[in-house]
Amino acid sequence: MKLLRYGPAGSERPAILDGSGQMRDLSGVVADIDRTTLAPDMMAKLAALDVESLPKVDGTPRIGSAVARPGKFLCVGLNYADHARETGKEPPAEPVLFSKATTALCGPNDDVEIPRGSDRTDWEIELGIVIGSRAKYVSEDDALDYVAGYTLINDVSERRFQSERGGQWVKGKSHDTFGPVGPWMVSKDEIADVQNIDLWLDVDGERRQTGNTKTMIFGVAHLVHYISQFMTLEAGDIIATGTPPGVGLGMKPPTFLKEGQVVTLGASGLGEQRQLMVQA
Template sequence: MKLLRYGPPGGELPGLLHTDGTVRSLAKMVDDLAGSALSNSSLESLRQSNLDDLPVVEAPGRLGPCVTGVGKFLCVGLNYSDHAAESGMDVPAEPVLFMKATSAIVGPNDDVVIPKDSTKTDWEVELGIVIGEPASHVSEQDALNYVAGYCVVNDLSEREFQLERCGQWVKGKSCDTFAPLGPYLVTRDEIPNPQDLALWLEVDGHRYQDGSTQTMVFGVAELVSYISRFMTLHPGDIISTGTPPGVGLGQKPPVYLRPGQTMTLGIDGLGQQSQTTVAWENA
């Protein structure tokens, strides 16, 4: 299933993209796409219902973030060997983990704000894992059973804030609007092999990133298992799994985002996003 949320910011309603291309309302079936609604039993109940009987949403308008109530937004750094090389960093022996503020989350096609005093705002297309069941010390063999599904993430970064301003990466990753999610939460049954997905990103029609999850250093199951050793993962938590090469930082010379540009990005089977960049003072 391709689950979604539609409506104005703060007023989104749960929905589903039907196989006939229409958006159907889930408002009478789940309160929202959060918490227990993401559990295996809840998703199976939706799957077994007669989706043809769900009300059609005639004009869904804006798409919001595909999940809400996100408790933890975890990110994995340098998880593609060729991206580590373009960043001038070694491939890590274990997953590099950092947090992204949940206040950065926006809809898949909402504007992205270039932060005040930013000179190095950058893009990163990433596969997002959405947790559906509480996971603590789970094995790699069982890890995917704790996954509700997957989504597209644009893990935007301000490289000066991230790399030149001391401390951890979080302040370069957490600016407002730096985490567009969606358009869909695609349930895991529709993605039998998350390690074989093409992902790409363009800026103003120029393709900068064109990779595959085949080249991830640490795969989805390994990441869920690994992270669950250090903290319990809860329904709605997101793990953004790293980016392939082609980020602005890796260009020669580096290329960074300016107001008035358009980013378009997507992942096989998970849909496509498009954001316009706007200046902080005009946001």
């Protein structure tokens, strides 16, 4: 299943794609794509629907974040060895965890704001894990049982705020619009091998990132297991799993986003995003 949300910001409605890619309204079945909908019993109910009988969504409405109101928006840093090295760091011995404020969440094609005072706004394409069941102290062997599906994320970052303004990375990761998620959440049964997903990102049509999740240092199952040792994961939580090399910080010289530039990104099976950079 490909679940998504459409409509004006703050008033999105739930939807599902049918076999031809037509958007079908789910409002008569669920209230939203949120923690309740992502639980296993409801996901099973959705999987059993006659999707073709649901109302068509006409036109090309705005697409919102694939998941509504996640309790946690967690991120894994430096999870591709080449990316760690391009930022001047060694690959970590354990996953590096940080968070983005949930207010950073936005739609996959919404404008992205360059914060006031920013001169180092950067891009990061990432595979996102969407949790479907409460996970606490889960084993790596069982970890994928707690996953509802996967999505595409641009972990937009302000590098000076992140690394030079003191404290934790969260300051450089949490500006409004720094978390485009979607266009949809793909149920895990549709992804044959989550550790073999191609990723790409362009800036103004120039390829900047090309990667594959097979080169992650810590795979999806390990991340869910590992994080559950430190906090309880709940349905609807989102985990951004790290970015492959090619970020602006790693370019020579470092190159960052400017007002008016367009970032496009995509991943096999997870769709594509497009964002115009605007000044906050």
